[in-house]
Amino acid sequence: MRSTRRLLPGLLLALAVLVGACSPSALAFTIGDCVNLPDGSQIDDYESVDCEEAHDAEVFALPQHPGGEEEAYPGESALNELARERCEAEFEPYVGTAYADSAIYYTALTPGEESWTEADDREIVCLLVGEPQDDGTFAQLTGSKEGSGE
Template sequence: MITSTRSSRLTRARRATLVLAPFALVLAGCSGSSVLELEVGDCLRSPDLEAEEVSTVETLECSEPHDAEVYAELTFDGDEYPGTSTVQADSEEFCLAEFEPYVGIAYEESEIYMTTMYPTEESWDQADDRTALCILLPQEDVTESLEGAAY
């Protein structure tokens, strides 16, 4: 299972209040790319990330219309799952710190939202998933990478 934290415009000033939306990882084979294979710079469609169960997503060329982009990844160490609250907090802190270096403007000043996807105990144990992903969510479709967008 991969869990996501999606920030909203209202939480820019109060980062402690974030809305959780669950993502389940189903290990059955499907078409598309495994969510475990996503990398920094991959462009996506956000509806692919909103289902209750997510096993695959379609990556797009960033020149194609898209409304989601992976901008950073954090790899956790260890064999023992550190717990949801630790994984969530570490992922959020990391993604917020990586936002400005990638986008070129502080998160609180940006028009772009962000979300985190991080491993659950199930994906940690069953899929050796140790990676949290930071994902940009512009308010409308874009046809280029958001790296250095500065808005």
């Protein structure tokens, strides 16, 4: 079954954060991967690229929601808050500088209700991204940001 993550622009405590809804099965991301995401509001696939090439995002953390398989979908707001907490906590250990002092932004993909219930998807995908643009996208990155201190 093919996975789809829907991007919904949102702002959480002045953070540039996108939230994705995934259905019905989770996409497989790996920490350190540099990726290009498709245009539009649906993510049903992504392209891994060499980090030295311009890219849309870099996966820097994959925290899991603590809810077990039987736990009901907690809702978008609760997942957004958990994504904010977990991604921000993992930012400095990966990048090498505190988020508040960094020129790099992050965004997150979270499971949607269908993915949560049908695929037991509990993974939050934390992505490093460039500066937010006026059109709702982010500037591309070049080079891995792991340990960069940027």
